[in-house]
Amino acid sequence: METLGHLAHGFSVAFTPVNLLWCLLGTTLGTAIGVLPGLGPALTIALLLPITYQVAPEASFILFAGIYYGAMYGGSTTSILLNTPGESATIVTALEGNKMARSGRGGAALATSAIGSFVAGTIGTMGVAFLAPVVVKFALAFGPAEYFSLMVLAFITVSAVLGSSSVRGLTSLFAGFVIGMIGVDLQTGQPRFTFGMTELLDGVDVIIAAVGLFAVGETLYMASRRYAGKDEIVPLRGSLYMTSAEWGRSWKPWLRGAAIGFPIGAMPAGGAEIPTFLSYAIEKKLSKHKEEFGTVGAIEGVAGPEAANNASAAGVLVPMLTLGLPTSATAAIMLSAFQSYGINPGPLLLTTQGDLVWGLIASLFIANVILVILNLPLIGLWVRLLKIPAPQLYAGILVFATVGTYGISQSPVDLVILYLLGAAGFLMRRFDFPTAPVIIGMILGPLAETQFRRAMTISNGDWSVFYKHPLSLTLLTLAFIGLVGPHIWAYVEHRRRRGPEHVPGDA
Amino acid sequence: MSSSDQQAAPSRLAVPELLIGVGLLACAGAVAWQTLAIPVSPLYSKVGPTVFPYLTMVGLVVLSLLLILAALRGGWQPEEERETPTDWKAMGFVVIGLLANLLLIQPLGFTAASVIMFVLVCYGFGSKRTLRDVGLGLILALAAYFGFARALGVNIGAGFIENQLNTVIDQIIGTFGA
Numbered sequence: 001m002e003t004l005g006h007l008a009h010g011f012s013v014a015f016t017p018v019n020l021l022w023c024l025l026g027t028t029l030g031t032a033i034g035v036l037p038g039l040g041p042a043l044t045i046a047l048l049l050p051i052t053y054q055v056a057p058e059a060s061f062i063l064f065a066g067i068y069y070g071a072m073y074g075g076s077t078t079s080i081l082l083n084t085p086g087e088s089a090t091i092v093t094a095l096e097g098n099k100m101a102r103s104g105r106g107g108a109a110l111a112t113s114a115i116g117s118f119v120a121g122t123i124g125t126m127g128v129a130f131l132a133p134v135v136v137k138f139a140l141a142f143g144p145a146e147y148f149s150l151m152v153l154a155f156i157t158v159s160a161v162l163g164s165s166s167v168r169g170l171t172s173l174f175a176g177f178v179i180g181m182i183g184v185d186l187q188t189g190q191p192r193f194t195f196g197m198t199e200l201l202d203g204v205d206v207i208i209a210a211v212g213l214f215a216v217g218e219t220l221y222m223a224s225r226r227y228a229g230k231d232e233i234v235p236l237r238g239s240l241y242m243t244s245a246e247w248g249r250s251w252k253p254w255l256r257g258a259a260i261g262f263p264i265g266a267m268p269a270g271g272a273e274i275p276t277f278l279s280y281a282i283e284k285k286l287s288k289h290k291e292e293f294g295t296v297g298a299i300e301g302v303a304g305p306e307a308a309n310n311a312s313a314a315g316v317l318v319p320m321l322t323l324g325l326p327t328s329a330t331a332a333i334m335l336s337a338f339q340s341y342g343i344n345p346g347p348l349l350l351t352t353q354g355d356l357v358w359g360l361i362a363s364l365f366i367a368n369v370i371l372v373i374l375n376l377p378l379i380g381l382w383v384r385l386l387k388i389p390a391p392q393l394y395a396g397i398l399v400f401a402t403v404g405t406y407g408i409s410q411s412p413v414d415l416v417i418l419y420l421l422g423a424a425g426f427l428m429r430r431f432d433f434p435t436a437p438v439i440i441g442m443i444l445g446p447l448a449e450t451q452f453r454r455a456m457t458i459s460n461g462d463w464s465v466f467y468k469h470p471l472s473l474t475l476l477t478l479a480f481i482g483l484v485g486p487h488i489w490a491y492v493e494h495r496r497r498r499g500p501e502h503v504p505g506d507a
Numbered sequence: 508m509s510s511s512d513q514q515a516a517p518s519r520l521a522v523p524e525l526l527i528g529v530g531l532l533a534c535a536g537a538v539a540w541q542t543l544a545i546p547v548s549p550l551y552s553k554v555g556p557t558v559f560p561y562l563t564m565v566g567l568v569v570l571s572l573l574l575i576l577a578a579l580r581g582g583w584q585p586e587e588e589r590e591t592p593t594d595w596k597a598m599g600f601v602v603i604g605l606l607a608n609l610l611l612i613q614p615l616g617f618t619a620a621s622v623i624m625f626v627l628v629c630y631g632f633g634s635k636r637t638l639r640d641v642g643l644g645l646i647l648a649l650a651a652y653f654g655f656a657r658a659l660g661v662n663i664g665a666g667f668i669e670n671q672l673n674t675v676i677d678q679i680i681g682t683f684g685a
Contacts, residue, residue, distance in 0.1 A: 043613065048658040074616060165583065171531065171570045177563045178538060185556040192556060193541045216605070223597040223631055391632035392640070395604075396624040396647050402608060403651045407661035414607045422605075431527060431584050449559045456554035 003130055008356030014366055023363050026063040027370045030070020035382045038083050038218050038397060041071035042439065046210035047404040049333070050130055052340040056354050062363040064334055069121060069367045072310050073375045076113040077382055080106060080302070083231045083328040089313075091274035092280045092305040101234040101296030104258050110178040110379055111242050112250045112299050120258035120307035120371040121249075124314025125364040127262045128321070132266075132350060132357075135322040139347040144455035145465045147323075149475035150268060153450040156479040157269035159437040166483065168433045175424075176441020179204050186446075196238060196395070199413040206336045207404050209442055210329070212418045213435045215401040219394045219427020224426070233386050240376060250303040251365070253283050257307025265315020268325055272312045279308035321345055321357055324447065329436040332443040521582025524616035528575035535567035600631025616666010617656075 013019065033039040052060050072089070079090040080097035093113060100109040100111035102158040144149070159173040160166035172504050182193040183203025194200040242250065258284070261275040283304040284293050292298035326332040338345050343353060350357050375382070405418045428435055459465040467473045542560040577583050604627030607620045611620040626637060627645030634640055649672075665673065 048659070050661050054660050167570055167573045167577070168583070170566070172575065174563055174566045174570060175534075178534070178567075179560075179564070181560060185545075188556045190545050190547075190556045192545055192560065193538070195541065211607055219628070220598060220601055223601045223628075224593045224595075225591055226594040226597050226633065227592050232634055233563055352538075389634070391629040391634035394601075394632060395628035395644065398601075398605070398608075399621045399625055399644070399647055399651055400655070401623070402612070402617070403656055403661065403663055406612060407659075407663045410662065412609055412613060415612070417610070419605055427527065430588055431524065432588070445559075450540045452559070456558075461554060485597065 003133060003191075006133075006354065006358045007362060008127055009354070010360075010362030011059060011365075013355050013359030014062065014362040019059060019359070019363065020366070022059045022062045023066050023366050024299055024370060026066020027070040027367050027374060028066075030067035030372065031074040031374055031382060032070075032385060033067070034071035034074020035385045036074075036388070036393065037082070038215075038222065038394060040214060040330075041068050042210055042333055042436075043214040044071070044334045045170055045330060045337070046207045046214075047208055049089050049337055049340065049402060050339050050407065054371045056179075057338075057341045057343065057353070058359045060337060061334070061356060061360045064337060064361055065364055066367045066370075068313065068330055068334075069189050069310070069364065070374075071370055072121075073114060073117050073371045074382065076117065076302075076306055076309075077110060077375070077379070078386065080109045081234050081236065082384065082386060083111075084236075090277055091273075092276040093302055093309070095280070096293065096297045096299075096301030098234065100297065100299065100302065101236075101297070103296040105297065105299075106234055106236050107240040108246050108299060109297065109302050110247065111240050111376060112303045114372055114375040115242075116250065116254040116257065116303045116307040117310040117375075118368050119254045120261060120309075120311040121314060121368040121371075122365065123255075123258040124262045124265070124311035125361060125368065127266065127311070128317050128364070129361050131266060131318050132322050132361075133230065135318060136347045139323055142323075142347070142471075143469070144451045145472045146457065146475065147468050148448055148451040148455055149466060149472040149479070150323065150325065151444060151451065153475045153482070154268045154319075154327055154444070154480040155441070155448070156482045158271065158327055159434070161269065161482045161486065164432060168431075168488070169437055172428065172433050172435065172437040173441040176438040176443075177445040179209060179438070180442035180445040183503040186450075197413070199411060204417060204442075205408050205414070206333060206439070206443060207408060207422055208414055208418050210333060210439060211401045211404050212421025213396050213428070213438060214329075216418060216422025217429060217435070219398055220422060220426040221429040222390065222394055224430070236379070236383055240379065246299055249287075249289070249299050253279070253300045253304035254307040254491055256282060257304040258311040261308035261311030261313075262315045265312030265327075266318040267315075268319045268323070268327060271327065272309045275308040275312045276305040279304040282488075288389050317364075321349060321360075322347060324349075326440060326444060332440045332494075403481035419447070489494060519581055521578045523582070524582035524584060525575060528571050528578050531567060531571035531574060535564050535571055538564045538567060585594035590629075597631045597633070601628050604628040604631065615664045616669055618645070618648045618652055618668040619666050621651070 014023065029044065030041065033041065033044045044067055047062070051063070056260050073091040076093045076097065078084060079094035083094050083098040094328065097109045100106060155173055159169035178193065182200055184191050184201055191201055257279045260279050261272070264275045265272065280301055283300040284290065287293065287298055287300045289300070291297055293301055316328050316331050319327060320331045320335065324335065326335045335345060343349070343356075401418065402415070405414050408414055425435060455465050456463075465472070466476060538560060542557050544566060545557050545560070547557055553556045604624040607627060608620045608624040611623060622641060622644040625647065626640045629640040630637060652663065652669060655661070
């Protein structure tokens, strides 16, 4: 198997002492920010982007990947003990995990989620290693028109299909497009959307956008909601080890979760929400202990969704590495790290940057091993992090937000943009707009524009390229179905349930 | 959202949501204005730098009209958010802290501005031990300055605190060097 040879080479890259240290640093930092409410992998990787000017690409991607995986492990700890899901992907873990913690089985919940994350993460990483070369073979046939259509499909799925409202998701995405277009147009050299300000010629840095939306916006949101009441930390009681009955109830959900999570993550749709909810529903249906769901907490309801979450996080790396297509905010920021090295992720990445890609994949296996050790025996350490009081935590987040932003060019204008985006992020949280599509639109929008213009230049300005190529037409049709399908479905359901006489337009 | 679900309680106009929709429409207007300002060379007239901005503008107009329509039908803000009263005082202190940071970072330098922001934000979030927050803020800001910014090679501009410390460090290095 060719892949195994590549993997062996990857391990030789990842097993150097320096890269092992980066991996350890990334996983530790990732777990910490995953545990801390208010901090996430997208924000952390954005703040650390300047490191790409200092170290080799292998080192920074091993660090970023460690943070990415670590945040998944840490996030489940917070969900289980605090019932405050740090990320949308861990909402489901909180459902049963927190109930288990309250009934004195927090240790088992933490254990099944950590070991399940390890199992699913390892399966998912294996999936990346074996699926990526296959996707590459397929992607080499893509022309600019196909790429553009694929990006349209990804835009629709990340903003309109996932989430609670397609209108609000698309609004976030289009806001991201506008932010992404600010600055000099790379093909013609014309400044766009700069309002005559020289500070905007370089565009809005992704660091500012991520920090504004995720750090400043989140801090304002938490400050505004001090009346909402706080969740209490459930003290960790009982042994961290699972009984043989609990092992017996866990291993099948782990495997099922991985089987659900990886394919959905690897599709150019991404998102960990759908696989986690799907896994939860399946485990609830299959469980022999249905009475525990929603009452004392069922271990299957933690094991399955946690595994699905980690497997889909691994899956997201497939379109990112092979097509340059990020489907989550974190992946979008990792893509901008590639750009900062002058590397364009795409089908050629695996051959031109073999060391980097296979080293990265190998380091993910190592990260999983480190993480299961960090998160089981050392769990007490992370629980202590949860006790950092909110005032100092959020004030500290703002100090680091300032470092990340002001450090770019020592310009107060950057801080003004940061605060404006923070205000926007606050409103988006209050009014239920998703924030990830902003980052994805901002990074992927300009790439889509490039492919669009390339396709139009090749076809001499003929729009039909997008629907005359069968593959491109298929992708656009899928995007259209994704956009319109759920509405038609809801309309049909509505009609069916209420009878045909009760259908005033409810678009 | 739906007017058919509650026939008894007719949906009312939701003002905050309406403002968001109108604000977005204004943004679309700004996009249109800025797009018209992009000079297009005839060489690129077919797929020039304005095609995507126009597409984005059309998208924003459609979306903002849909949002305004939803606002007229009663809005979309989640029940839980609507019912939680906003803590304006806490938010106010966070905003004052951010503005203080913006205004002071150039004259006073990063560390001093950060400490002031840190204390104001902590106070806003309900911390009553201001003196301790000053100390914590100072430690954190210096850690951020020397650890984070220096390690990443980020230049965040020195003020009097950093300059004093840099001089001290240089002196120590100088003495040991000699």
